Amino acid sequence: MIQNFLTMNGYGFYVWLSFAVTILSCSILYYKTYKTLKKYEKDFAKELIRLSELDRELVLKKSKVASQVFASYNKFI
Amino acid sequence: MLTNKVKKRISFLGLLLVSVVTAVFFILKSLSNNILYFKSPTEIKLSQDIVYTKKIRVGGMVKKNSIDISDKEIKFIITDLNNELVVSFKGTVPNLFSEGKGVVAEGRLQDKDFFIADRILAKHDEKYMPPELKDIMKKNVE
Amino acid sequence: MFDLINPSKIFYLIEKIINFINSIFFIILIIALTFALILSPPDYLQGDSVRIMYVHVPSAWIGLASFTSIALLSILNFIFKIKNLHLISKSIAPLGLMFTCLAIITGSLWGQPTWGTWWAWDARITSMVVLAIFYILFILANKLIEQKDKANKISNIIAIVGLANIPIIKFSVDWWNTLHQPSSIKLDGTSSIHSSMLLPLMLMFLVLLLYCALILLMKYKTEIIRIKKKNIKRI
Numbered sequence: 001m002i003q004n005f006l007t008m009n010g011y012g013f014y015v016w017l018s019f020a021v022t023i024l025s026c027s028i029l030y031y032k033t034y035k036t037l038k039k040y041e042k043d044f045a046k047e048l049i050r051l052s053e054l055d056r057e058l059v060l061k062k063s064k065v066a067s068q069v070f071a072s073y074n075k076f077i
Numbered sequence: 078m079l080t081n082k083v084k085k086r087i088s089f090l091g092l093l094l095v096s097v098v099t100a101v102f103f104i105l106k107s108l109s110n111n112i113l114y115f116k117s118p119t120e121i122k123l124s125q126d127i128v129y130t131k132k133i134r135v136g137g138m139v140k141k142n143s144i145d146i147s148d149k150e151i152k153f154i155i156t157d158l159n160n161e162l163v164v165s166f167k168g169t170v171p172n173l174f175s176e177g178k179g180v181v182a183e184g185r186l187q188d189k190d191f192f193i194a195d196r197i198l199a200k201h202d203e204k205y206m207p208p209e210l211k212d213i214m215k216k217n218v219e
Numbered sequence: 220m221f222d223l224i225n226p227s228k229i230f231y232l233i234e235k236i237i238n239f240i241n242s243i244f245f246i247i248l249i250i251a252l253t254f255a256l257i258l259s260p261p262d263y264l265q266g267d268s269v270r271i272m273y274v275h276v277p278s279a280w281i282g283l284a285s286f287t288s289i290a291l292l293s294i295l296n297f298i299f300k301i302k303n304l305h306l307i308s309k310s311i312a313p314l315g316l317m318f319t320c321l322a323i324i325t326g327s328l329w330g331q332p333t334w335g336t337w338w339a340w341d342a343r344i345t346s347m348v349v350l351a352i353f354y355i356l357f358i359l360a361n362k363l364i365e366q367k368d369k370a371n372k373i374s375n376i377i378a379i380v381g382l383a384n385i386p387i388i389k390f391s392v393d394w395w396n397t398l399h400q401p402s403s404i405k406l407d408g409t410s411s412i413h414s415s416m417l418l419p420l421m422l423m424f425l426v427l428l429l430y431c432a433l434i435l436l437m438k439y440k441t442e443i444i445r446i447k448k449k450n451i452k453r454i
Contacts, residue, residue: 064227171335207260
């Protein structure tokens with residue numbers, strides 16, 4: 001049963017390779033997209049930190065997006 | 078609501094579309110002989126200008142009960158239900174090669190009824206089903 | 220209604236959808252793979268090699284659908300000059316290219332055991348290669364042309380011209396003799412695939428669609444952050 005599952009009655013190489021190629025390329029693209037997103041979150045947080053205390057408080061209070069990104073960055077590190 | 082600029086762009090796109098479609102149409106038409114991956118036995122029978130030295134592909138169905146395997150070669154008949162062509166081939170055929178199924182043979186014509194192939198490709202149809210179902214269908218036909 | 224356009228609401232919504240997809244993605248993926256690789260029967264003719272269909276066909280569909288949407292967005296963008304549309308089509312393009320290439324590669328892996336060849340220059344396969352070339356041209360035009368307006372314009376025109384290739388791909392198997400078999404699932408909804416094989420096909424399609432949604436939402440989120448960062452002082 002397990003033997004059959006692995007060899008696919010002789011088609012194992014083709015079946016497993018095509019699934020592997022698909023999953024691998026999808027993972028690579030996901031990883032790249034994820035990294036870009038994290039990089040921008042980081043840049044954004046750095047920019048925020050560079051602001052004066054007062055300005056930062058103001059931005060975080062006014063913009064939900066900013067506070068969310070900041071929170072997720074803090075959680076990330 | 079549509080400004081003049083927008084109207085201009087729409088007409089430009091319309092023109093572009095029409096010209097692309099006509100261009101593609103004529104390109105495909107002039108290439109139509111090359112686009113065909115294979116010829117059917119009928120097309121070979123009807124064609125006037127066959128170059129016997131040139132490699133071509135012939136496709137159709139393997140005629141039932143026509144496969145003849147000997148030590149040296151495998152012989153079978155390709156049919157498109159109107160005309161037939163005898164094919165001879167030395168080598169191994171793909172797994173899916175069998176009677177009543179699609180086939181494409183690559184090689185040279187000897188005359189209008191005889192073809193020597195260097196390569197055999199199997200062509201399958203668009204129907205997919207489990208083996209048990211196929212058996213049931215076969216029984217129903219018999 | 221106005222709430223929906225509010226960027227912070229959208230951002231919140233995107234976050235929620237991403238989390239939702241993340242939470243169900245692996246469950247659906249495992250179910251789909253179980254059906255595709257274990258529970259579904261082998262084909263009467265092709266045996267277990269038919270399982271390649273479960274990645275090949277959805278990839279091809281997504282490749283075609285992505286290019287069609289890029290072209291339609293490009294038409295709208297070209298006529299009405301809406302900048303955001305171009306951002307959307309630019310983020311769809313890499314996904315579409317990846318799935319088109321996957322369709323070609325898995326098709327090649329399927330062709331060898333069934334047809335007896337890795338490659339055939341038949342109409343369907345050649346037109347898929349042309350589709351990949353159009354994707355590459357579209358992406359390169361955006362990358363290499365420095366003037367933004369010019370890059371937008373040229374890539375839009377590439378996408379619109381490439382639209383002519385889509386019906387050629389779709390109907391290539393009906394118009395010409397090809398090694399590739401005709402479509403199993405017709406435009407009118409009828410299918411020549413047995414239901415026990417149609418289920419894993421649709422499940423895998425759903426998984427890949429969810430994956431695409433995830434990638435696009437993440438890109439959209441990145442874009443919002445990028446814009447916010449630019450105007451950080453003005454928030």
